Amino acid sequence: MFLYCGIACRRKFFWCYRPLSTYVTKTRYLFELKEDDDACKKAQQTGVFYLFHGLAPLLQTSAHQYLAPRHSLLELERLLGKFGQDAQRIEDSVLIGCSEQQEAWFALDLGLDSSFSISASLHKPEMETELKGSFIELRKALFQLNARDASMLSTAQALLRWHDAHQFCSRSGQPTKKNVAGSKRVCPSNNIIYYPQMAPVVITLVSDGTRCLLARQSSFPKGMYSALAGFCDIGKEHCLIQSHLALL
Secondary structure, eight states, X not given: OHHHHHHHHHHHHHHHHHHHHHHHHHHHHHHHHHHOHHHHHHHHHHOEEEEEEXXXXXXXXXXXXXXXXXXXXXXXXXXXHHTTOOGGGGGGOEEEEEOTTOOEXXXXXXXXXXXXXXXXXXXXXXHHHHHTSEEOOHHHHGGGSOHHHHHHHHHHHXXXXXXXXXXXXXXXXXXXXXXXXXXXXXXXXXXXEEOOOOXXXXXXXXXETTEEEOBOOTTSOTTOOBOEEEEEOTTHHHHHHXXXXXXX
């Protein structure tokens, strides 16, 4: 009996620990891609791309819901070549996540101004015909998407919008340059780094009777501690709203 209980407890612990371990592994991998341009370029070779046009994602209809088609790097290069675009335009893509198997996910908007293309935007109708889908406003399609696609496309749209609005340095007025992952933009003239906005979502005090759990950063002055705070990356607030509405 005791042996059975011990085995059952170990199995329960394993299955509770596994999602946490997977999350940590994915987070570390994404951090590496955001900080290492060469690693991110390598990830593009085996990753997939989600396409947008004017911040509207490419969607296909299937059984009363929308699906977000995925394209490999080779397929995307062929598509751009067919429309007379330089494959260098892929450098406008942004990293939006990865799978448990470390397949990187990227998003690329073909309707926003690009520093690499002679014609700033590809024509929407021709693109839809070629891709057998439609570029649909995300807010109109959000509740007809599965949870993963809704979360991923919300993040992608918010990140693409941020890059479109921060192409110039607020101090020097010079064009800023994004890194490969799109996790930041840098002004070459003064090296100021711009990061996408993060939203605070919770601050809490964890207590146990007369004791409480506090934290500190290495930059804090000696003796300074803070209650725990939680933040969500750009675009994630849309997913929180969707989840809340789904529960009502």
